[in-house]
Amino acid sequence: MKFYIETYGCQMNVADSELVITILSTAGHTLVSDINEAELIMFNTCSVRAHAEDRVLGRISNERHRKKANPSLMIGVLGCMAQRIGKRLIDDHLGIDFAIGVDQYDQLPQILSSGIYKEHIKLDFDSEQVYPDLMPSHQSKTCGFVTIMRGCNNFCTYCIVPHVRGRERSRPWHDVYADVLQAGKQGLKDITLLGQNVNSYNNAEIDFSDLLRKINEIDEIERIRFITSHPKDLSYKLIDTMAECSKICEHIHLPLQSGNDRVLNEMNRGYTSAHYMSLITRLISMIPNIAITTDLIAGFPSETDDEFRDTLSLMQDIQFDYSFCFKYSPREGTTAASFPHQIAEEIRLARLQEMIDPQREITLSKFRSNIGKEVEVYVEDISKKDANMVSGKTRDYKIAVLPGNSSDIGTLKTAIVREATAGTLIC
Ligand code: SF4
Numbered sequence: 001m002k003f004y005i006e007t008y009g010c011q012m013n014v015a016d017s018e019l020v021i022t023i024l025s026t027a028g029h030t031l032v033s034d035i036n037e038a039e040l041i042m043f044n045t046c047s048v049r050a051h052a053e054d055r056v057l058g059r060i061s062n063e064r065h066r067k068k069a070n071p072s073l074m075i076g077v078l079g080c081m082a083q084r085i086g087k088r089l090i091d092d093h094l095g096i097d098f099a100i101g102v103d104q105y106d107q108l109p110q111i112l113s114s115g116i117y118k119e120h121i122k123l124d125f126d127s128e129q130v131y132p133d134l135m136p137s138h139q140s141k142t143c144g145f146v147t148i149m150r151g152c153n154n155f156c157t158y159c160i161v162p163h164v165r166g167r168e169r170s171r172p173w174h175d176v177y178a179d180v181l182q183a184g185k186q187g188l189k190d191i192t193l194l195g196q197n198v199n200s201y202n203n204a205e206i207d208f209s210d211l212l213r214k215i216n217e218i219d220e221i222e223r224i225r226f227i228t229s230h231p232k233d234l235s236y237k238l239i240d241t242m243a244e245c246s247k248i249c250e251h252i253h254l255p256l257q258s259g260n261d262r263v264l265n266e267m268n269r270g271y272t273s274a275h276y277m278s279l280i281t282r283l284i285s286m287i288p289n290i291a292i293t294t295d296l297i298a299g300f301p302s303e304t305d306d307e308f309r310d311t312l313s314l315m316q317d318i319q320f321d322y323s324f325c326f327k328y329s330p331r332e333g334t335t336a337a338s339f340p341h342q343i344a345e346e347i348r349l350a351r352l353q354e355m356i357d358p359q360r361e362i363t364l365s366k367f368r369s370n371i372g373k374e375v376e377v378y379v380e381d382i383s384k385k386d387a388n389m390v391s392g393k394t395r396d397y398k399i400a401v402l403p404g405n406s407s408d409i410g411t412l413k414t415a416i417v418r419e420a421t422a423g424t425l426i427c
Helices: 011-026 050-069 079-091 105-114 161-165 173-185 208-216 236-244 261-266 273-286 305-318 345-368
Strands: 002-007 040-045 074-078 098-100 120-122 143-147 190-194 223-227 251-253 291-298 322-327 374-382 389-394 399-403 412-416
Touching: 002 011, 011 040, 011 074, 011 079, 011 105, 011 143, 011 190, 040 050, 040 079, 050 074, 050 079, 074 079, 079 098, 079 120, 079 161, 098 105, 143 173, 173 190, 173 208, 190 208, 208 223, 208 236, 236 273, 261 273, 261 305, 273 305, 291 305, 291 345, 305 345, 322 345, 374 399, 399 412
Parallel strands: 002 040, 040 074, 074 098, 098 120, 143 190, 190 223, 251 291, 291 322
Antiparallel strands: 374 389, 374 412, 389 399
């Protein structure tokens, strides 16, 4: 069967889609990149915000016409949205043949070959599921994602993830090591280790710092990245490891969410703004050229204007290289969705804009501070805007373009930054 897969949401979903490709390819099915050739269309979905779900519903609705022309065509929904509302999706007769949750992907070949896929739902959580012995089918020729753990135990009050991805479990360290080695042998030099909270990785007395040190020894790879870190679990041991291991890139994504302690407590984040600042101070003192990015939420239930201003103030103090700013999106089933004093949409939107505007200025000045400096770029592709330029990322996770051609793809180049926008270094 020819299958096509469309992926939404975070890198965990990208990695899960690569796992599904391995599972189906091993069972004799063939991945196609053109949806028109597909006998099976799958959407790997995200539930983090209502907007993400609406986009997928729109896409499913757009593709329904194909089933009229070709009744044997199958459409399946995978991932967080399947887990959250898979039954509803089937019951609503949207033209979906099956919904498979995040712990059941290895059941896919069986479901397809049994012929009982019509309106099939497989959504059980499996607290042990780590998909052992399955190497992901990396779709990039340069950068690879390797999942080191699944699920989350933190239950931040706004977050749907623990409800749709189950409890935290770490993959055996030797499986992770084997996946990274294999990716390196395939020519992927830039590896991102993935988990909802990589800082709490633990397997057979190997913690995340230990894992990083082992991976740092793999000759075939040049760069190590990881997401996502949690401020309550980011240890000084890990910061020291980042400073000491040459392949760990000078970038950390450390979600702050709010700069106000009462709001952080309502979010069940488990740290204070002072603790967060102490981590930033330590990171900068140990890794002076580190880039720090974050996630921020505007308009969490009961957030006052003064409390929101604490977030703006901390943004100025820290000067994040980039912030992913979101207005609070209530998710059915989460604790915060039933909190009293939900903030009106127009206030959430206004606060969001108040975050985005200064961050744009900060990001621009961060990018411009690189002008005249030498950067190392791992070339990933031909530039989309200029066929005589190539594009890639710096070690501190900034997109850079420089003169080059297709023979440069997959190589590390050094270049001097000539100009900068708020999204690109131009060398
Ligand atoms: S740490 Fe919090 S925000 Fe992150 S996935 Fe877990 S519950 Fe969600």
